[in-house]
Amino acid sequence: MSSQPTGGSRVSLKDVKKAFGSNVVLQGIDLEIPAGQFVSIVGKSGCGKSTLLRLMIGLDSVTSGALDAPALKEQAARIVFQEPRLLPWASVKDNVAVGLGEGQSGQAADKQAAEILEEVGLKGREGLWPSQLSGGMRQRVALARALVSQPTLLALDEPLGALDALTRIDMQALLEGVWQDLGFTALMVTHDVGEAVALGDRVILIDHGQVVLDLPVDLPRPRKRGTPEFAALEGQILDKLFGDDPRAREAH
Amino acid sequence: MAATASEGPFSRALPWLVPLALIILWQVSSSLGWLPPNILPAPTAVLEAAWTKLQDGSLIDNLGVSFARAMSGLIIGGAIGFSLGLLNGLSKTGEMLLDPTLQMIRNIPHLALIPLVIIWFGIGESARLFLVALGVFFPIYLNTLHGVRNVDPQLIEMGRIYGMNNRTLFLKVILPGALPSIFVGLRFALGVMWLTLIVAETIAANSGIGHMAMAAREFMQTDIVVLSIVIYAILGKLADSATRALERKFLAWNPAYAKV
Incomplete structure (x- = not known):
């Protein structure tokens, strides 16, 4: 490989709250993200997942609570947008x-x-x-x-959201390969639960401004979709997202 | 197969067919006496006039004078328009202070100022320069302002995230982003420039192509009048081609301007 590994850096949030005026977007967020982890963040539109991402790489500041990310002080945090x-x-x-x-x-x-x-x-x-x-x-x-x-922390805000289905699969493999080569900490917001499970070491589900599920994904890489283990994890996340409403699940 | 057809010699000749046919029709009409020379001289007569005027040097002199006037006016008016467009595009205060006034003045046809300009400057060089500069000012000002204002805010946010300072942000993001619109302004301005110059030289001048035409009118030299009109057409076309060449060079990244 042409590029040398850069390594990752940790991020920790303690009782973090973010409000825009009287509108509380996130509250009571406690997260420990070790260096080099690939974290998938999922949730419905407007749940606060993109705000959480912007906080973690310093594009917005927390309203209260403590955010500790060495990458921010070293200016080693970067972001990739959907566009x-x-x-x-x-x-x-x-x-x-x-x-x-x-x-x-x-x-x-x-x-x-x-x-x-x-x-x-x-x-x-x-x-x-x-x-x-x-x-x-x-x-x-x-x-x-x-x-x-050579950032140690990379935020990805729905990075593949605008691509067609085949290109997405291609890009997921690329993203995984680059992350494995370089070793940075990856924080990826996505609305695609399958993508979150395929790439994340861990999937965090945000609902109404809070972490409602923090699920480790312990499957060997590269992961195969459609295996029972993969489907079980997907099911667990979708259950938490939509409760027991089968129609909503079907639609997803 | 359409691609090969568009590169063939036939399609390269295509734009010239209509003008060529018109000139032939014109020549034939003159030769057969359908068109009396005091209404419209034959193309060969116009060519002859061009040759005479070339030989006594007056054509080149007048051409030089007109060209210099056009360019000085363009540079003065264009520079002011460009600067104010940038200023008002980048600064909210500047825009609030100046833009309403400029928009008001814009609605006055600048040629309506001719009587006033003659009173102010007489019929000297400064009067013509003032009119041309005023005429080119507005298209360049408006399009620069529009271009700067319409640079994609997502790109500006990207530049800020990547730590660009104001200078780099301006040079790498805002100016190139505004450039297509500035070129639109320039092409408009060139049209206004020639129009203003023709009017200014026809009304009051003792040199230049417009003066040459007016002097010829007094002696019913229709060949020289037509020659002057043809020269204006050629100058306008050359200015337009020059702008197109600049666009192809500076906007090569934009598929809309890429060389076809």
């Missing part, structure tokens, strides 16, 4: 270089960009414009941009 948010007027390589920050250019930067592009499977596409790439490839560039500065 790739690439600069359309910059080449793939220049987009990745944005991730290196101010004043980083020259041969060392080029080398870093080339290495990370190889890691995400985009070797040889350095000079293309984003408009010349498919949706999945654009998201790979966004991933490379987030990873080029």
